[in-house]
Amino acid sequence: MAAETPGNPSQETLSNLLHESRRFEPPAELAAGANVTAAAYEEANADRLAFWEQAADRLTWAERWHTTLEWNAPFAKWFLGGTLNVAYNCVDRHVEAGNGEKVAYYWEGEPDGDERVITYADLQKEVAKAANALTELGVRKGDRVAIYMPMIPELPISLLACARIGAIHSVVFGGFSATALRSRIDDADAKLVITADGGYRRGAPSALKPTVDEAIQDCPGVEHVLVVRRTGQDVAVTERDVWWHDLVERQSDRHTPEPHDAEDPLYILYTSGTTGKPKGILHTTGGYLTQTAWTHHAVFDLKPDTDIYWCTADIGWVTGHSYIVYGPLANGATSVLYEGTPDTPHRGRFWEIVQKYGVTILYTAPTAIRTFMKWGDDIPAKFDMSSLRVLGSVGEPINPEAYVWYREHIGGDRTPVVDTWWQTETGAIMISPLPGVTAGKPGAAMRPLPGISADVVDDQARSVPNGGGGFLVIRDPWPSMLRTIWGDDQRYKDTYWSRFDGFYFPGDGAKRDEDGDLWLLGRVDDVMLVSGHNISTTEVESALVSHPKVAEAAVVGATDPVTGQAIVSFVILRGSADESADIAKELRDHVAKTLGPIAKPRQILVVPELPKTRSGKIMRRLLRDVAENRSVGDVTTLADSSVMNLIASKLPSAASED
Numbered sequence: 001m002a003a004e005t006p007g008n009p010s011q012e013t014l015s016n017l018l019h020e021s022r023r024f025e026p027p028a029e030l031a032a033g034a035n036v037t038a039a040a041y042e043e044a045n046a047d048r049l050a051f052w053e054q055a056a057d058r059l060t061w062a063e064r065w066h067t068t069l070e071w072n073a074p075f076a077k078w079f080l081g082g083t084l085n086v087a088y089n090c091v092d093r094h095v096e097a098g099n100g101e102k103v104a105y106y107w108e109g110e111p112d113g114d115e116r117v118i119t120y121a122d123l124q125k126e127v128a129k130a131a132n133a134l135t136e137l138g139v140r141k142g143d144r145v146a147i148y149m150p151m152i153p154e155l156p157i158s159l160l161a162c163a164r165i166g167a168i169h170s171v172v173f174g175g176f177s178a179t180a181l182r183s184r185i186d187d188a189d190a191k192l193v194i195t196a197d198g199g200y201r202r203g204a205p206s207a208l209k210p211t212v213d214e215a216i217q218d219c220p221g222v223e224h225v226l227v228v229r230r231t232g233q234d235v236a237v238t239e240r241d242v243w244w245h246d247l248v249e250r251q252s253d254r255h256t257p258e259p260h261d262a263e264d265p266l267y268i269l270y271t272s273g274t275t276g277k278p279k280g281i282l283h284t285t286g287g288y289l290t291q292t293a294w295t296h297h298a299v300f301d302l303k304p305d306t307d308i309y310w311c312t313a314d315i316g317w318v319t320g321h322s323y324i325v326y327g328p329l330a331n332g333a334t335s336v337l338y339e340g341t342p343d344t345p346h347r348g349r350f351w352e353i354v355q356k357y358g359v360t361i362l363y364t365a366p367t368a369i370r371t372f373m374k375w376g377d378d379i380p381a382k383f384d385m386s387s388l389r390v391l392g393s394v395g396e397p398i399n400p401e402a403y404v405w406y407r408e409h410i411g412g413d414r415t416p417v418v419d420t421w422w423q424t425e426t427g428a429i430m431i432s433p434l435p436g437v438t439a440g441k442p443g444a445a446m447r448p449l450p451g452i453s454a455d456v457v458d459d460q461a462r463s464v465p466n467g468g469g470g471f472l473v474i475r476d477p478w479p480s481m482l483r484t485i486w487g488d489d490q491r492y493k494d495t496y497w498s499r500f501d502g503f504y505f506p507g508d509g510a511k512r513d514e515d516g517d518l519w520l521l522g523r524v525d526d527v528m529l530v531s532g533h534n535i536s537t538t539e540v541e542s543a544l545v546s547h548p549k550v551a552e553a554a555v556v557g558a559t560d561p562v563t564g565q566a567i568v569s570f571v572i573l574r575g576s577a578d579e580s581a582d583i584a585k586e587l588r589d590h591v592a593k594t595l596g597p598i599a600k601p602r603q604i605l606v607v608p609e610l611p612k613t614r615s616g617k618i619m620r621r622l623l624r625d626v627a628e629n630r631s632v633g634d635v636t637t638l639a640d641s642s643v644m645n646l647i648a649s650k651l652p653s654a655a656s657e658d
């Protein structure tokens, strides 16, 4: 396909401004013993379905499938005719293989000294008891169970108990409001809610049960609320409430898992979406477990006998579903599960946990990494983290500077960093380096994994050439893809399959560099149109973060009489940097030098915080309101709504530039 005319802005889909030449080869030892080698790409290229069949064969099936894929676009069915039990695959089969004494989770509570060690044999008993308890409460295969809990062992146990009996779980993040919880309970028509009296958050017990009580006031479909006692705080108890310790503890610790169909639903997980009602993303069993397990094995090079793996996400998000619960347990991994926040009781808590358990694989988010950069290099330097061998990143584009900091200050300049791109909808990792194969480039997610066909296209759905930017699309169905939006097939088609005929459109922009490697450039809704150039927020933010004084940056396009849109930047300085009078000029010049004059921000605002969702993604929509002097829109999904006032109070000083 002919390239777009270089330098003709009206034809360019998305500018490619940032050039990064640092490279990190895979460590020789890791490459020599890697779970997955370059051959996997060739095998998958030669026969994609055979490749996924092999991955599915890593699981234990009650009945093997007869048809690998049935594709009635955009509706996919994988491993038709196959039956398996997800909980059996995640728990029982490891016990049967003689690994019952192996640790599944080292659970670390937020209050100091609060810890539990849960072996696979323990997990088998706990899941069996919980499955029996759900059955006693009348929960049957196909029923929906809403789960609203802190990060305690009963949370993964509840997921597995549902999976075991074929009930469909719908986890709602414990930080959501009663209104958000109610709309999700209603949409899925849940008959049981599992919760706790409360959880620990930043050093204090924080109640959950009252939020459930408020949420279900008008939900007659909810028959029971199963309540774990975690904090011991006072809670109102009504007739439909049942204590976990009363009901679950007296159950038999044996339960026979029944096989379920590969396409039986496993869970619904709501993604907020910026407008309208949340979308209930539906995942099924066989394909989902195949891809979560295989990617966890491949991308983290997990060695179940020696690795200690820690994903710091909350199980309320898809990262926790796929890479704390299903993927790691299917692989028989030993994981750390941490209840609290990174700064409780001190800012070295994560590194203390890495040191305590000898964590070898750490999976966290750019927002956390940038926060650690802001807090200062001296904090991680106090801990022994020589056990670490692979670092992962997920949730947002990782700025090259954050990547290099992560590698150096957390990984001791030894560990590969895998930047993993995926979504709630994709169920599992789609684009990522393989740590024993791929030379890492800071900021790049590199290549689609074997078996995944991702592409970058222009608005006519034509592949862009190397060096070009555009829309990320997925060309072929993959095993862990969402099957639909719960109860709304039409919305599923409209949202993901209507922008480009026959391709899945995730809503992200991307570029393909000169070597053909992929760089994610943020949501296409955030792209800025400056003097006819489409500029991604990610590249300007990364340029700002590459200045030694900047820890974090968010940029938005604001209406401008001259350029159409102008770039407005919000920056958080590093702990060590002082806010000099000419910081704005310094940073604007730095961006112009790094990316070219076209990307020079019109304004720079130094702010103490940025508005983020509860999973840590920057909400640029709200910053656009500030930049265009509008009253700030819907803040209900903000983690901390007071930050918008802090930011707005910074505004007057911004008007003075140029």
Ligand code: 6R9
Pocket: 271, 317, 318, 319, 393, 394, 395, 396, 397, 398, 419, 420, 421, 422, 423, 424, 425, 445, 506, 507, 508, 520, 521, 522, 523, 615
């Ligand atoms: C797993 C998860 C999905 C959106 C996705 C994209 C962004 C996630 C990324 C990334 C660049 C990465 N995203 N990982 N962007 N590089 N490595 O985060 O799921 O909460 O559904 O968000 O997050 O914009 O479309 P989810």
